[in-house]
Amino acid sequence: MAEYKMTTPLSDEDIIKLKAGDSVFLSGVIYTARDAAHMRIVASLEKGEDLPFDPKGQVIYYVGPSPARPGKPIGSAGPTTSYRMNSFAPILIAKGQKGMIGKGKMSQEVKDACVKYKACYFASIGGAAAVVGQAVKKAEIIAYPELGPEAVRRLEVEDMPLFVCYDSHGNDLYEMAKKEWANRL
Amino acid sequence: MAKVREVSVKDVEQAVYKMALDAAYHIPEDVLAAEKEAYAKEKSEVAKKVFDTIFSNIEVSSKEEFPLCQDTGLGILFVEVGQDVHFVDGYIVDAINSGVERAYKDGYLRKSSCHPLTRANYGNNLPAIIHTFVVPGDKVKIVFDAKGGGSESMSKVQMLKPADGRDGIVKTVVDWVIEAGPNPCPPTIIGVGIGADFERSAVMAKHATLRKVGEPSTDPDLADMEKEILTKINNSGVGPAGLGGLTTCLAVHIEMEPCHIATLPLAINTACHVNRHKETEL
Structure with a gap:
């Protein structure tokens, strides 16, 4: 289980290095999007319209933060459950997205896309949102402000702690961990 | 009068x-106490790290009034x-x-x-x-x-057959919680409603998540079932945040009421590891 510091945008070389179970401290710009924003982004793609950001090399954080208190960049900002983005992730990965951050299982199609296009699914710890949100240094809404918590935000993060969950070699951390710890009581 | x-x-x-x-x-204090107890028994180093993050989140949240x-x-x-x-x-x-x-x-x-x-x-x-x-x-x-929506989405009502009985209930709950795996932010508290009718079983299941964590049912048969389900879930290996370990679930709480001779309603309501609730009497 290696430990890496990485800065976005991520390249194929960055992704190939990572193995399920590795720790990554991620810095740089990432984008937030969850259910409603993904529906709009993918609809725009189908219509050939411009997207709020170019997915190439980018990491999308599945999060709907709580409102920021005055003087703070963001409120609490932990990961939301990722399977709701199962149908969207492979489309954006094919367009060059290199990673997504969330919690919980995703589909076989997502795993296949990670292998085919060299991408990674990073797991964060759900329900630890006050602490996880501290990695966010700057936040700005760049699309769909009417969606409130679901608006697309551009975040600047510093050393955001993540686990590599699905790597580009077909490994799945959740399955590996479960196997290792089953029937140990 | x-x-x-x-x-x-x-x-x-x-x-x-x-x-x-x-x-x-x-x-809630009882939730934190149950997590401290689970931490002491946990053997997975990764699980202990997840608990450390959970505890530090609880501290930051309380001190700075961040949710x-x-x-x-x-x-x-x-x-x-x-x-x-x-x-x-x-x-x-x-x-x-x-x-x-x-x-x-x-x-x-x-x-x-x-x-x-x-x-x-x-x-x-x-x-x-x-x-x-x-x-x-x-x-x-x-x-x-x-x-929250994450744990609520990992909940369900299922109308079992009377012949499914106790074993059918245990298996349905255990399989469901293990399949949900990392999705609802484990370690979870599982509320189970058995009997009554379709909607009442769901209300019982949610109400059961609000019982003091780990306090067994006053019905000895249900208390036995709670223990059996908990052990089976925690033997899954899912662990805190789904990253492996002995603590997938902190407690299973069952409520039960009489049902129709043709039915066996079963509801499962999942609460995540923060299980936020407060009580007031006026």
Whole structure:
């Protein structure tokens, strides 16, 4: 289980290095999007319209933060459950997205896309949102402000702690961990 | 005849406001105690690290009044109204909704209620979901439960066949929780409602998540079942945050009521590791 510091945008070389179970401290710009924003982004793609950001090399954080208190960049900002983005992730990965951050299982199609296009699914710890949100240094809404918590935000993060969950070699951390710890009581 | 006691809905509004804020920032003591106990027994180093993050989150959240989770939930209320109570100064449902709306605005809590089809966010976290029960006496007991969408989505009602029996119930719950795996933010608290009818089983299951964590059912048969289900779930290896370990679930709480001879309703309600809820009596 290696430990890496990485800065976005991520390249194929960055992704190939990572193995399920590795720790990554991620810095740089990432984008937030969850259910409603993904529906709009993918609809725009189908219509050939411009997207709020170019997915190439980018990491999308599945999060709907709580409102920021005055003087703070963001409120609490932990990961939301990722399977709701199962149908969207492979489309954006094919367009060059290199990673997504969330919690919980995703589909076989997502795993296949990670292998085919060299991408990674990073797991964060759900329900630890006050602490996880501290990695966010700057936040700005760049699309769909009417969606409130679901608006697309551009975040600047510093050393955001993540686990590599699905790597580009077909490994799945959740399955590996479960196997290792089953029937140990 | 019993004397009617007047309760101002303004007091209800204020109580709901306070509970909603308190629930968002401060974890229930029994939940934290159960997590400390689980930490001591945990053998996985990764699981211990996840617990460390959970504990440090609890501390930061409480000290800086940052919500424990960005999903501050819909407001779910269990309201037990003594039959000798008369509410004055307005309508109690309006008062509860006002308390929730004010808390979510003043406390920088996330507004998560939306139109089911258009998904447009209402921006006020309303309406609250209110379960009312008429009970003996002249008191009003209000439990506020801030229920997030991640754990709620890993819940279900299933109409079993009477022949499925005890073993069928155990298997259905265990399989469901293990399949949900990392999704609902384990370690979870699993509420189970057995019997009654379709909708009542679901209310029992949610109510069961609010019992003091780990306190066994007063029915010895149910207490046995709770233990058996808990052991089977924790033998899955899913672990805290799904990253492996011995603590997938902190407790299983079962409630049961009589059902129809043709039915065996079973409801499973999943609560995540923050299980935010507060209680007030007026």
